[in-house]
Amino acid sequence: MMPSSHNKLQLSQQARAEIDHWLEKYPADKRRSAVIQALMIVQDEHGGWLTNELMDAVGDYLGLPYIAVYEVATFYSMFELEQVGRYKISVCNNISCMLCGGDEVLDHVKRRLGIKVGQTTADRRFTIKAEEECMAACTAAPMMVINGHYYEHLTADKVDAILDGLE
Amino acid sequence: MSATADTVRKETLVNIEIDGAALKVRRGDMVIEAADAAGVMIPRFCYHKKLSIAANCRMCLVEVDKVPKPLPACATPVTEGMKVFTRSPKALEAQQGTMEFLLINHPLDCPICDQGGECELQELSIGFGSDHSRFSERKRVVFDKDIGPLISTEMTRCIHCTRCVRFGEEIAGVREMGATGRGENTRIGTYIERALTSELAGNIIDLCPVGALTSKPFRFTARSWEMDTHATVAAHDCVGSNLNAKTRRHEVMRCDPRDNEAINECWISDRDRFSYTGAASTQRLTQPMVKQHGKWHETDWGTALRYAAEGLKKIVGAHGAEQLGVLISPNATVEEHYLAQKLTRALGSQNIDHRLRQQDFADQDAVALYPWLGQSLADLERQHAVLLVGSQINKDQPLLAHRLRKAALNQARIMVVNPVDFDFSFDISHKVITDLAGMEQTLAGIARAVYEHTGKPVPDGLGQLLKPLTISDEQRAIAQQLCGSGERSILLGQLAMMHPRSSTLRALAGAIAAASGATLGMLTDGANGAGAWLAGAVPHRLPAGQHAPVGGYDARAMLALPRRSYLNIGIEPEFDCGYPAQALAAQHQAEFVVALTAYRTATMNEYADVLLPVALSYETSGTLVNTEGRWQSFAATVKAPGESRPVWKVLRVLGNFLDQPGFDYASSEEVRDELKVTLGSSSAAGQLAWRCPNGLAGHDDGALVRVGTVPIYHADALLRRAAPLQQTVDGRGAEVACLNSREAARHGLGEAQQIVITEGERRAVMTLAIDDRIADGVIHIPLATAAAAELGGNGGVIHVVAD
Ligand code: SF4
Ligand code: FES
Ligand code: FES
Numbered sequence: 001m002m003p004s005s006h007n008k009l010q011l012s013q014q015a016r017a018e019i020d021h022w023l024e025k026y027p028a029d030k031r032r033s034a035v036i037q038a039l040m041i042v043q044d045e046h047g048g049w050l051t052n053e054l055m056d057a058v059g060d061y062l063g064l065p066y067i068a069v070y071e072v073a074t075f076y077s078m079f080e081l082e083q084v085g086r087y088k089i090s091v092c093n094n095i096s097c098m099l100c101g102g103d104e105v106l107d108h109v110k111r112r113l114g115i116k117v118g119q120t121t122a123d124r125r126f127t128i129k130a131e132e133e134c135m136a137a138c139t140a141a142p143m144m145v146i147n148g149h150y151y152e153h154l155t156a157d158k159v160d161a162i163l164d165g166l167e
Numbered sequence: 168m169s170a171t172a173d174t175v176r177k178e179t180l181v182n183i184e185i186d187g188a189a190l191k192v193r194r195g196d197m198v199i200e201a202a203d204a205a206g207v208m209i210p211r212f213c214y215h216k217k218l219s220i221a222a223n224c225r226m227c228l229v230e231v232d233k234v235p236k237p238l239p240a241c242a243t244p245v246t247e248g249m250k251v252f253t254r255s256p257k258a259l260e261a262q263q264g265t266m267e268f269l270l271i272n273h274p275l276d277c278p279i280c281d282q283g284g285e286c287e288l289q290e291l292s293i294g295f296g297s298d299h300s301r302f303s304e305r306k307r308v309v310f311d312k313d314i315g316p317l318i319s320t321e322m323t324r325c326i327h328c329t330r331c332v333r334f335g336e337e338i339a340g341v342r343e344m345g346a347t348g349r350g351e352n353t354r355i356g357t358y359i360e361r362a363l364t365s366e367l368a369g370n371i372i373d374l375c376p377v378g379a380l381t382s383k384p385f386r387f388t389a390r391s392w393e394m395d396t397h398a399t400v401a402a403h404d405c406v407g408s409n410l411n412a413k414t415r416r417h418e419v420m421r422c423d424p425r426d427n428e429a430i431n432e433c434w435i436s437d438r439d440r441f442s443y444t445g446a447a448s449t450q451r452l453t454q455p456m457v458k459q460h461g462k463w464h465e466t467d468w469g470t471a472l473r474y475a476a477e478g479l480k481k482i483v484g485a486h487g488a489e490q491l492g493v494l495i496s497p498n499a500t501v502e503e504h505y506l507a508q509k510l511t512r513a514l515g516s517q518n519i520d521h522r523l524r525q526q527d528f529a530d531q532d533a534v535a536l537y538p539w540l541g542q543s544l545a546d547l548e549r550q551h552a553v554l555l556v557g558s559q560i561n562k563d564q565p566l567l568a569h570r571l572r573k574a575a576l577n578q579a580r581i582m583v584v585n586p587v588d589f590d591f592s593f594d595i596s597h598k599v600i601t602d603l604a605g606m607e608q609t610l611a612g613i614a615r616a617v618y619e620h621t622g623k624p625v626p627d628g629l630g631q632l633l634k635p636l637t638i639s640d641e642q643r644a645i646a647q648q649l650c651g652s653g654e655r656s657i658l659l660g661q662l663a664m665m666h667p668r669s670s671t672l673r674a675l676a677g678a679i680a681a682a683s684g685a686t687l688g689m690l691t692d693g694a695n696g697a698g699a700w701l702a703g704a705v706p707h708r709l710p711a712g713q714h715a716p717v718g719g720y721d722a723r724a725m726l727a728l729p730r731r732s733y734l735n736i737g738i739e740p741e742f743d744c745g746y747p748a749q750a751l752a753a754q755h756q757a758e759f760v761v762a763l764t765a766y767r768t769a770t771m772n773e774y775a776d777v778l779l780p781v782a783l784s785y786e787t788s789g790t791l792v793n794t795e796g797r798w799q800s801f802a803a804t805v806k807a808p809g810e811s812r813p814v815w816k817v818l819r820v821l822g823n824f825l826d827q828p829g830f831d832y833a834s835s836e837e838v839r840d841e842l843k844v845t846l847g848s849s850s851a852a853g854q855l856a857w858r859c860p861n862g863l864a865g866h867d868d869g870a871l872v873r874v875g876t877v878p879i880y881h882a883d884a885l886l887r888r889a890a891p892l893q894q895t896v897d898g899r900g901a902e903v904a905c906l907n908s909r910e911a912a913r914h915g916l917g918e919a920q921q922i923v924i925t926e927g928e929r930r931a932v933m934t935l936a937i938d939d940r941i942a943d944g945v946i947h948i949p950l951a952t953a954a955a956a957e958l959g960g961n962g963g964v965i966h967v968v969a970d
Contacts, residue, residue, distance in 0.1 A: 052359055067345035070358040074347035 009053040011061055015041050019061065031062045035072050038062060039079055048088060048147075049080035077132065085120045085127040087166055090145045092131055096138035101154075105142045108156045112163060125166075183249040198240040198251055199227055209253050210262055210291045212269075212376045213328040214241035217433060218337055224328050226269070226291065228261035229253045237261035259295075266295040269326055272307040273377070275300070280324065282378030285391040288326060309354055314343075315362030316894035317369055317437055319386050325355045325379040331371040338434065339365035340572050340592030355379070364896050365592070366565040366879060369437040373423060384444050384891045385421040389413075394420055397804035400791050401439035402498045402694040402784035403882060404564045406544065407793035408435045412443070412785055412804040419443045419785060419805055429545055430793070436565035437895070438879060438886065443785070445888035452767040452780040453809025463772060468810065468820075475777040476824035478759040479514065482732040488515030492725035492753075494744075495704055496737035497521045497693025498883055499814060500789025501798075502838040504695070504702035505710060506818035506830075507736055513827040517706045517719025518730065521699040523738065524661075524692050524745035524877070524950065526960060528721040530670040535853030536712045537700030538664075538689035540794040542656070548573040551653030552580045552685070554613075554645060556676060557606060558660020559589040562879040562897070564690060564794075568592055580648045584609050585662070586874045587947055588940035597645050602872055602944045603666060603962055604864040610675035611863055612638050614682070616646030623682040628859030646683070655685035661692055662876055665745050665950075667962030671860040678857070687854050690794060693883070694784075698792035702842055711846040729753040735762040736814060737781065739884055741770060742951040746960035748929050763814055765807075766884055781814045782807035783885055788835045789815065796850065800839065871910065871946050873926070873963040881951040902954055905938040905947040906967075919969035924948065924958065926965050931957040 011019070019038045026033040038058045043050050050073055059069040073079040080088070091097075091106040106128075110116060113126050120127040137143045140152030144159075151162055179194040185207050192201040197220070202209050212224040222242035229240045232250035237258060240251070252258050270292065277283040309322040329346060332355065336342045343365065347358045357363070372382050394413040401408040401422075408431035413421040422443050424435040455471030456463050466474075482490055493511045495504060504521060511519040522528070540547075547553075547570035561568040568591065575581050575593035582597040583589075584606055599609045615633040618625050625633065638646075649655050657676045659669075666672055673689070680687035691697065703710035706719030720728065726740075726749050733754060744750035754760055754774040761777045771778060786807040790800040807813070815835050822830025832838050878901035880892040892898050904922060906914075916922060922935045924946075931954045941947050946965050948955055 065342035065345075067342055067347075067358060070347050071345045074358070075349045 008060060009057045011042065011054075011057045012045060015045055016061065032064050032068065035062060035064065035069060036076070039069070039073055043079060047083075048086070049082060049084050077129070083120070083124075085124050087126050087146050088129055089126060090129045090131040090135070092135050092137070092141070092143050092145075094131075094134035096134065097141040097143060100141040102142040104156070105144065105154045105159060108159055109144070109163075112160065126163075181245055181247040181249075183245050183247075183251065185251045186253055192245050194245065196245055198229060198231075198238075198243045198245055198249075201245050202240060202251070202253065207253055209240045210295060211241060212287060212291075212326060213330060215330055215333075215374060218330060218333045218374075221329050221333065224269070224326065225265045226262060228258060228265060230255045230258040230261075262295050263297070266292060267297060267301070270296060270300065271302045273326060274306065274323060280321070280378040281319070281381045281386050282324075283390070286378060287376035307351065312356055312360045313362070314357055314360075315368075315896075316891045317383055317441060318363065318372060319381045319383040320356065320379060321381070322354060322356055322379055324377045326377055327353060327355060328376060329355070330374040330376070331355065331380060334371050334374055335365065338370070338569065338572075339367045341365045343368070344371070362896055366436055366438065366561060366897070367434060367569065369440045370424070370434050373433075382421060382440075384441060389415050389420045397802070398425055399785045399801045399804050400799045401435065401442075402791060403438050403442060403886065404436075404566075404694060405691055405696060405794035406430060406564055406566045407694065407791050407797065407799050408439050408566060409799075410435065410439060410785075414805050417805045417808070419446065429543070430797070431566050432569075434566065434569065438565070438882075438892065441891050442885050442889050444891050445885040446783055446786075448766060448888035450766040450768060450888065451808060452764060452778055453811055455780060455810060456767070456778040458772075458776045463778075468812070471777055471779060472817075472821055472824045475761045475779070476821060478776060479732060479734070479761065480825065482759055483514055483516070486731050489518065489719070490731040491516040491518060491734065492720065492730035492732070493519040493734045494523060494722060494725065494736065494738055494740065495519065495521045495699070496743065496883065497523065497691065497696050497699055498784060499695060499699070499704075499737055500784070500787065500791060500835070501695065501698035501702050501842065502789045502835045503736065503814045503818065504699045504704035505838055505842050506815055506822070507734075508703040508710070509829070510818055510822050510825070510827065511734075512709075513822065513829075514825065517715055517717055518725050519704055519719065520706055520722035520725065521693070521696070521704045523722050523740075523743050524665050524960075525669065525721075526665065526667050526723055526745055526962070527669045527671075528723065530673055530855070530858050531705065531707055531721070533856040533858045534700070535855065536849060537697045537796075538691050539697055539796055539854070540658075540688040540690070541686040541854055542688065543795045544570060544793075546654065547571060547656070548577070549654050550574045550579050550656050552648040552651055552655040553582070554649060554657045554679075554685075555581065555583045555585070556610065556657065556659050556672060557585060557663025557666055558583070558658060558690065559585075559587070559662065559876055560658075560660055560690075561590070561592055562876070563661045565879075567690070567794075582645050582648060584613075584645075586942050586945050587876075587938075597641055597648070599639075599641055599645075600940075600942045602866065602942050603668075603874065604866050604872075605942070606663075606666065607668060607671050607675070607863045608636070609642060610672060610679065612636050612642035613646045613649070614675050614679045616643045617650060617679050617682045620646055620650050621682055626678060626681075626857050626859065629678060632860065632863055646679075649679060649683040649685050655683065656688055657685050658688040658690060660690050662874070662961075664689065664692060665875070665961050667960070668860075668864060670858075671863065673855055674858055674860045677855045681857075688794075689854070692877075694793075695791045697794060697796060698790065698798075701792060701846065710842055711849060713845075726750045726753040729756050731757055732759045733757050733761070735760065735764070735775075736818075737763060737765070737884065739764075739766075739768065739770070739887075741956035742881065742887065743883065745950065747950070747956045748959055751956065763817055764884075765811065766888065779817055780807075780809065780811040781817055782811050786811070787813035787815070789813075790835075790839050800836070866944070867964070870944065871906070871914070871965045871967065872944055873959070873961060873965050874941075874945050874947050875950040875955060875961050876947070877951050878949045881949070887951070901949055902934065902952045903936045903949075904933040904954075904967075905936045905941055906945065907939045907941045907943065908937050909943060910941075910946070911935075911937050914967050916967065916969050921970035922967045923970050924954075924965055924967055926958050926963045929958050931955070932970055
């Protein structure tokens with residue numbers, strides 16, 4: 001017989017309260033419905049990325065097998081499974097943006113920060129994310145998203161101004 | 168959908184046509200089911216008859232009349248008048264297209280793949296693949312993670328059919344494999360390196376249509392076409408799962424499940440699948456041996472048997488036949504049990520027993536023909552309420568747990584009374600976790616609630632016992648479920664049978680069953696408890712359940728009142744008896760011990776005088792009777808190594824050497840048929856006659872009482888030598904003593920890693936683990952382990968200090 005109780009990470013009181021808010025929206029036996037929101041909450045609290053222990057804690061809290069949490073966290077590109085910078089930059093390079101100069105915008109961001117896509121600056125301020133899909137702002141192409149905020153009709157100067165404005 | 172609506176739907180037939188043949192098929196079936204029933208082969212990867220429909224591989228695309236696009240046969244229900252074409256140009260084009268996509272990322276190196284020759288992808292690619300590839304880009308590569316000692320992964324070969332994922336969620340009841348990532352980056356696996364824990368996990372080896380999941384112990388040792396297939400029966404639990412042993416020359420290379428819907432369906436436990444790996448142990452005994460003047464000599468069979476016969480005769484002649492004790496493994500075949508008792512009784516002794524882990528035999532005369540499930544295995548999944556008493560059924564009888572899981576998924580209430588809050592692969596609706604005395608009290612409380620609820624008369628003597636009890640809410644709730652509608656059962660598990668006052672548990676469970684209308688089931692230790700009773704391998708019954716005119720000593724008495732001579736058949740007393748220290752002491756003090764054994768150990772060297780090498784279960788022909796009373800006979804799959812002989816042959820010839828008449832059988836079938844004639848038409852209709860317990864145990868406040876389960880991979884000599892099973896989480900975690908944090912604090916164990924366990928004069932040192940699933944007042948020390956060999960059995964009062 002193997003002892004099953006080992007030291008597990010617990011979610012913070014704050015995180016649990018926020019998850020409970022989402023749980024109220026779903027039937028009591030459908031706690032798994034809150035998994036995306038729970039991961040978002042925990043990720044934000046933890047500086048923008050998730051560890052295995054945090055995902056396990058979400059699984060324990062929602063009563064889900066751990067692998068079910070990993071499946072969700074690995075499926076969506078908004079979840080980070082490795083440490084990232086304070087600002088996550090996603091430059092759109094899907095078709096509309098590509099036609100309107102999205103590639104140049106991305107090149108500019110890379111040059112300015114001195115990192116490649118998928119990398120984080122040494123001071124842990126910026127990460128450039130690999131973006132695969134259109135972010136539904138084609139009318140304002142080229143565009144990028146930084147920590148959930150949309151920045152549109154971009155030019156190199158505009159990008160500089162935006163980045164300068166961030167601490 | 169409700170069960171009745173589902174039945175009605177399935178009972179209506181519709182007319183369809185598959186490839187021009189008119190068929191009547193059940194409404195609601197999928198096209199692939201109708202085709203399978205009609206013997207029409209539709210290629211498939213993700214579809215499996217026992218799993219939910221995923222329809223993600225698209226290999227089963229077929230053409231349906233009036234539908235513009237090909238449809239997946241596994242996910243398309245039949246409808247009246249439907250015309251299906253499985254081999255039309257359109258269907259073939261779709262199937263070939265799917266195959267081309269599947270092969271884009273699949274390696275084309277079958278000669279170096281372990282699955283080669285028995286791969287569903289390889290087979291179907293011959294029919295549907297192209298002989299050249301149009302894909303010149305790079306193929307995907309997936310790095311492997313170690314998922315434990317039983318299953319090898321080569322995930323580059325995975326075709327994402329998700330059978331293994333669905334198996335975990337739906338059958339095993341623990342979701343361990345999953346699909347992480349997205350699109351081309353999807354990976355099947357555990358994500359984190361983590362060994363699978365389900366005791367049924369090995370079935371994903373069979374489910375995986377490609378070489379992504381293969382048997383780790385078997386890997387790269389043989390090709391499918393080099394092996395012969397022999398039907399046999401697994402000999403580790405009372406289910407009797409059907410196996411196909413794959414052999415090459417004189418060696419079992421692998422064990423696979425053999426479909427039998429009534430028993431194991433298409434699954435087997437990891438224990439049954441991998442136990443064969445223990446056969447090749449370096450401890451294997453292959454030559455008869457005798458000990459003379461303290462020295463062991465290898466010898467021939469004639470010399471060894473003569474020596475054994477003379478030694479036994481001498482003891483019986485000088486001290487009387489009651490000085491002989493015969494202990495036989497509950498895994499032995501019916502034939503072996505029958506010959507062992509025949510030999511014992513021919514010598515004038517009645518001291519024969521197979522119930523080596525049982526401690527309480529007070530009610531043995533109340534047993535009908537033998538203890539059994541009281542119903543068929545398949546009946547279990549139709550239960551509406553089940554009370555498990557003293558059972559960790561997932562570990563003890565993994566495939567019975569699977570039946571209960573099906574019942575639970577179908578809304579059955581499963582309830583437990585256990586000293587440890589064991590994990591199950593199904594939800595538990597009510598539970599009482601209490602110490603050994605508490606188990607008696609709890610059953611008594613439930614009994615009282617049942618009598619109150621039903622108004623049935625309380626049997627003689629029981630009223631007095633129940634009177635002072637108050638009924639807890641949980642007990643009342645359990646009683647109500649047991650008195651509900653539909654099929655209901657009370658199952659006494661292995662821990663109940665090893666309980667120091669198991670006769671009380673049996674009587675109370677029997678009373679509850681009788682009053683509530685539930686079925687009483689008893690799950691016995693080993694693979695052939697039923698067969699052993701039938702064959703007369705108990706001191707108080709002759710073959711076929713006939714009353715023995717003179718009784719003998721049961722297993723416990725034989726060891727508590729040591730005999731001068733023992734005949735041990737297929738056992739290691741320090742691991743296979745329920746009170747190891749007494750068992751070993753008795754062996755050591757005996758003057759003459761004959762052991763029929765497949766292995767030779769240092770301990771045997773000390774206590775035994777003759778070692779006779781015998782075959783393991785699948786190296787012998789014989790019969791096992793499972794817990795539903797089903798007789799299953801099988802032939803040997805391979806010849807036992809060296810000079811080893813099947814136990815039945817050794818006993819037969821030993822009978823000759825002892826000058827006993829009636830030991831001239833030419834085959835194991837003759838032995839079985841002799842028993843069958845005696846048995847006539849008797850069958851296990853009843854279970855247990857009423858016998859009032861003579862009291863209920865009270866709590867011993869402050870005492871720490873031993874509870875010991877048998878770890879799943881330590882249950883018998885073969886398993887204990889199966890290296891891959893020993894490396895699993897269950898195997899490695901066996902040698903640990905556990906108690907809850909309250910008890911640990913109460914006994915000042917603080918942060919102790921090691922503890923010294925004393926039980927009277929006896930002493931053992933063990934690793935400690937804190938486990939809050941254990942009831943107060945209980946320390947869990949597993950049986951059948953090295954440390955436990957120094958101690959007594961269940962119910963022992965234990966003292967602990969930090970080491
Ligand atoms: S590992 Fe095998 S069973 Fe599992 S998804 Fe891949 S191909 Fe299917
Ligand atoms: S392509 Fe960039 S937002 Fe749609
Ligand atoms: S078998 Fe039908 S889609 Fe896979």
